[in-house]
Amino acid sequence: MSNTTRRDVLRSLGTVGVMSGGAALAGCAAVPSPASPALVASTPFRIAATTIPIVGSTQMFPVRRIYCIGRNYAAHAREMGSDPTREPPFFFQKPTDAIQLVPPGQTVDHPYPPLTKNYHYEIELVAALHSGGRNIAPADALKHVFGYAVGLDMTRRDLQRAMGDEKKPWEIGKSFDHSAPIGPIHRVDDTGHFTRGKIELLVNGKVKQSADLQQMIWNVAEQISKLSEAFELMAGDIIYSGTPENVGPVVRGDVMTGKIEKLPDINVKVV
Numbered sequence: 001m002s003n004t005t006r007r008d009v010l011r012s013l014g015t016v017g018v019m020s021g022g023a024a025l026a027g028c029a030a031v032p033s034p035a036s037p038a039l040v041a042s043t044p045f046r047i048a049a050t051t052i053p054i055v056g057s058t059q060m061f062p063v064r065r066i067y068c069i070g071r072n073y074a075a076h077a078r079e080m081g082s083d084p085t086r087e088p089p090f091f092f093q094k095p096t097d098a099i100q101l102v103p104p105g106q107t108v109d110h111p112y113p114p115l116t117k118n119y120h121y122e123i124e125l126v127a128a129l130h131s132g133g134r135n136i137a138p139a140d141a142l143k144h145v146f147g148y149a150v151g152l153d154m155t156r157r158d159l160q161r162a163m164g165d166e167k168k169p170w171e172i173g174k175s176f177d178h179s180a181p182i183g184p185i186h187r188v189d190d191t192g193h194f195t196r197g198k199i200e201l202l203v204n205g206k207v208k209q210s211a212d213l214q215q216m217i218w219n220v221a222e223q224i225s226k227l228s229e230a231f232e233l234m235a236g237d238i239i240y241s242g243t244p245e246n247v248g249p250v251v252r253g254d255v256m257t258g259k260i261e262k263l264p265d266i267n268v269k270v271v
């Protein structure tokens, strides 16, 4: 056994194989290749890769992690009960498979989640990275951005608040199934960076949130820089950049429209 390599063991177990069966692996094409592409152990079942369409491309953007910044507009920080002048940026994550794709021109059904009686919208600009690193300087940060999308950071506000009151983690309020509706990603080459521009959320055609991206406390470059102090950022990471004031509830039957200047609207119906 001492001269047996890991590869021999895997072969004896019948688990060494070259990726084959393209149909079964559909969707894997955009995922970075493993270090040894010829050595891919089989798995007892498959899980779907999370990808987001890229506008103007047949390729899909593979999602690695979803980061979200909290209280990044002063008026929203105040409505959440904190002082925006004293708080450094803070972040939380949603699971990658919380993504719900919202193609432009369609109204997508969004399931009202369990456990909550106060389900809130938060309209947000999302930045998608094609590269990353640690301790990225703000001046270098935007070169890591692949593109941008319109997103919703859906929140079980009652559960978030209850956990906060008890000094427990936010996951149950923020990181549940389908909690990250998002439109397609627009490449920076097509849109430029988003440092200003109107951001709005409508419910049943009525404006609920309305602000300008330049009102962010920490802009996208600063968010990337701060995040990279805490985590090594990598290609495939996406960042929900915070919501303006006037978050509020939706109920079954409501249609939310998310708008960011220069991007197509997203429409989501709560069912």
Ligand code: MN
Pocket: 068, 069, 070, 122, 124, 153, 240, 242, 243
């Ligand atoms: Mn948010």
